[in-house]
Amino acid sequence: MxxxxxxxxxxxxxxxxxxxxxxxxxxxxxxxxxxxxxxxxxxxxxxxxxxxxxxxxxxxxxxxxxxxxxxxxxxxxxxxxxxxxxxxxxxxxxxxxxxxxxxxxxxxxxxxxxxxxxxxxxxxxxxxxxxxxxxxxxxxxxxxxxxxxxxxxxxxxxxxxxxxxxxxxxxxxxxxxxxxxxxxxxxxxxxxxxxxxxxRQEGPPDAETVYAAHRLLAPDPLLPASASGGEARATPTADGRPGRNVHMIVLESFWDPSQLKGVRWSQDPFARDFRRLWKSAGNSRALAPVFGGYTANSEFEALCGLPVVHDEVIFETRLRNPVPCLPATLRAAGYATMASHPNVPAFWNRHNAYPRMGFDLFLAQSDFVLDDMNDEYLGDASLYRQVLERLDPLLESGVPVFNYVLTFFGHLDYPLNENRPPVISAPDADERLLAYANTVHYKTRELMDFLKQLRARDPQALIVVFGDHLPFLGPNYAAYADAGLLAPERGEFTDTMFVDMVATPLLVFDGGPRPLALGDLPLYQLPGRIVAALGLSAETPFALTATPPGLAIRPLPGLHVVRDADGNTVACRGDEDTAPEHAELCQGTAAWLAQVGTIKADLLFGHQYVLSAPRDDDPRI
Structure with missing residues (x-):
């Protein structure tokens, strides 16, 4: 039994x-x-x-x-x-x-x-x-x-x-x-x-594959000096300085909440002078690779000129080599390169990533006086003041400087201290949205104060300002969906929603009193624009990611969005989900992205064959 x-x-x-x-x-x-x-x-x-x-x-x-x-x-x-x-x-x-x-x-x-x-x-x-x-x-x-x-x-x-x-x-x-x-x-x-x-785990591309991609993207060989040598030279300024200074300010979770139609704001969330300035630039927008987080991927694109395609953090997974990013290119041209971010240095592996991109100095949390805290986030006004204190001796020395600033204030859940009382209200906004609107009010005010001081000190400088990504405003795109700006699910997005999901304010001053009108610019296009504006003589890998004429291409995980010169937008979602009339455009831009991906892999974790790519008559090919 x-x-x-x-x-x-x-x-x-x-x-x-x-x-x-x-x-x-x-x-x-x-x-x-x-x-x-x-x-x-x-x-x-x-x-x-x-x-x-x-x-x-x-x-x-x-x-x-x-x-x-x-x-x-x-x-x-x-x-x-x-x-x-x-x-x-x-x-x-x-x-x-x-x-x-x-x-x-x-x-x-x-x-x-x-x-x-x-x-x-x-x-x-x-x-x-x-x-x-x-x-x-x-x-x-x-x-x-x-x-x-x-x-x-x-x-x-x-x-x-x-x-x-x-x-x-x-x-x-x-x-x-x-x-x-x-x-x-x-x-x-x-x-x-x-x-x-x-x-899909793969090793680095071989030399033949890299050289083939290089020939398709740019027929002229790159100069090895662009990565590590001293032959690169910047055009001197009018007063004889060896090169114009570059200031890049990346604003945490920075976006325009007035786009949420139906929300009755008591006043414009943006400070009036910032709104006026941005409008003078045609409301130019940076197209980031991410939504709601993963700031490091926006940084990577803006500093290295290479697009992020997959849902991964490049600083953590792919950036293993010293790479001729914008800081390294400017350093080779005689610039001092300085990065400032008042967070712990290991966050997103920045303490390893920044040196590999060419920064000489990384000022992290322990390098700042934490005298204006909003919970754990240092206020922008204090960050800017302390950056200027570090910057002044460099500006006076005559050595050109690349000054990179990543703000921390404005991070989820958008806390404010007693020195920043709420001034924006709306009867139809929830607590999180109100907190965000008041946060960007102070961010724009403090940014304008900083720009005024910076431009007074350095009137010929090239200054770039943009938001790293849109803010999180509730589960499943809640505030955006309520306003009709985005759908509550990615599968319901229209083509233009994929652009609106990643578009943040962009200001670029090229030594003049007004910012440039640049339209919608994918972030990985910024380094090439900066190098060209500075008149640098060295060839750089950024030339390889200059998009085909008349097109702006914004890769996102699993798809890429193409905008033409007339503002028409096509989201290329794969052969089965792409309309027949867009098939040729999507296939061509996908092939371009594949070649760029080969160059990126070679630079980040490969043998960097592209830095000495041969001419057509070279016996190596």
């Missing part, structure tokens, strides 16, 4: 209970994801994803002592899969991707309050669960490890086949990752995108 009951007990303990536990957690957490973040799966019961969850639970059951231990071990992982993905979709517009692992320390620093404690609890909870639930019995553990090892081996040894099979079943949209997540469910999504990530 006991023998008859043993199989039944085994099935109950090892199969039925794991299924019950995981299903209970699954549906409870999905209900929470909808309630907290408005992120709902497309299917009420996603059978494949739930089945994968159950298989995972069955495998883990062999490692733990009891059903309760299994529930405890599963919970942190389930919270990350279900609520972590929903949180990132709601805030940044995309689920958690494999490349986010490299950016995990910075992403954790972004969290505050209850979300930070939740993340800490997840990590500690997982460790505690492992410590108190694991059992070390040879046969159950061997079976469990075998069940876990099989899919792991498939992912490692044949990731392309796994991705292809899952693509065939679920389908795949390269430009709509939130839609992919909603269609598949969290674990199926992670497996499919994890396989794709492993399948």
């Amino acid at each position: 006991p023998m008859l009951h043993q199989p039944r007990a085994f099935l109950l303990d090892r199969l039925l209970w794991p299924a019950i536990i995981v299903a209970t957690q699954y549906f409870a957490l999905q209900a929470l994801a909808v309630h907290l973040f408005g992120v709902e799966l497309d299917r009420a019961v996603p059978a494949v994803d739930l089945g994968l969850h159950i298989l995972l639970a069955v495998a883990l059951r062999g490692l733990v002592r009891s059903q309760l231990a299994l529930a405890l071990l599963l919970l942190p992982l389930m919270l990350l899969m279900h609520l972590g993905n929903a949180f990132k979709i709601a805030v940044l517009g995309a689920p958690i991707l494999p490349d986010d692992l490299a950016a995990l320390p910075a992403l954790l620093r972004i969290l505050d309050g209850g979300w930070l404690w939740l993340a800490v609890a997840l990590g500690l909870g997982t460790l505690a669960a492992l410590a108190f639930t694991l059992r070390f019995e040879r046969r159950p553990m061997a079976g469990a490890l075998a069940l876990l090892a099989l899919p792991a081996l498939l992912l490692v040894l044949a990731p392309g086949h796994v991705a292809s099979l899952m693509d065939g079943y679920f389908g795949h949209s390269v430009w709509n990752q939130p839609g992919n997540y909603r269609e598949r469910g969290p674990l199926a999504y992670w497996l499919q995108e994890g396989a794709r990530h492993l399948a």
Whole structure:
């Protein structure tokens, strides 16, 4: 009799209970994801994803002592899969991707309050669960490890086949990752995108591939001196200085909230003189590579002249070589190069990335007097004052300087101290939107004060000012969707919405009293414009990313947007989702981006063949 009951007990303990536990957690957490973040799966019961969850639970059951231990071990992982993905979709517009692992320390620093404690609890909870639930019995553990090892081996040894099979079943949209997540469910999504990530891992391009890309993008060879030599020269200024100074100011989460039609502001959120100045530039806009966060990618484009294409943080994952970015190019021309950002230096790996791009000096949080704090963010007025104090000796020395400033004030959740009382109100705006509107009011006031002082000290300077990305104003583009500026889901975006999602104010002074009217300019185009305006004699890699005549190309994860000289906008979303009349344009610009991608890979983590690319009669080709 006991023998008859043993199989039944085994099935109950090892199969039925794991299924019950995981299903209970699954549906409870999905209900929470909808309630907290408005992120709902497309299917009420996603059978494949739930089945994968159950298989995972069955495998883990062999490692733990009891059903309760299994529930405890599963919970942190389930919270990350279900609520972590929903949180990132709601805030940044995309689920958690494999490349986010490299950016995990910075992403954790972004969290505050209850979300930070939740993340800490997840990590500690997982460790505690492992410590108190694991059992070390040879046969159950061997079976469990075998069940876990099989899919792991498939992912490692044949990731392309796994991705292809899952693509065939679920389908795949390269430009709509939130839609992919909603269609598949969290674990199926992670497996499919994890396989794709492993399948596309590639080494640096070889010399022949780089030379071919170089010939297609620019027929003239680059000069190796542009990276590290001293042959580059800037055109002297009218007073005989060796070169005009360059000041680049990047404004945290800077955008124009007056674009939210239907919100009745008590006054213009922007300071009046800033509004007038920006209008004189035709309301020029910088087209960033990101929405709501990932400032480092906007920095990379504005400093290195290379477009960001994938949903990854270049400073963390790709920037491994010293690269002839704008700071290095200017340093080779005799400039002193200085970066200022009052945050911890390791955030987004800046303490390694900045030197690799050519900055001689990086002033981080410990280098500033933190005398005007808005929670943890130093106010712009104090930052600007302290930058000017450091800058004055350089300006007086006659040595040309590249002065790069990244503000910190204006970061989510837009706190203000007692010296910045709210002055903007609106009866139909929520608390977060009001906080943001008051933040940009002070940001524009303090920026105008800084520009007045800077231009008085350095009237011939080239000055560039832009926002790094749009602000987060509620889950699923809430404030933007309410105003009709964006759709609540990426899959519902019109072509122009992909531009509006990344467009921030841009001011460029080329030594004159008024900023230039530049229209909509992708950020990776800035370094080339700056080098040309300075009259630098050295060739640079920026020439290779000058877009085809009459076109502005803004790559975004999974797609790219093309604007022509008449302002027509086409979002190239892949062959199946692109209208036939745009196919030729999209295919041509995609081919251009592929060649640029080869050059970027060669520069960032390759052998940098492009810095000595041969002429057509060179025996190397």
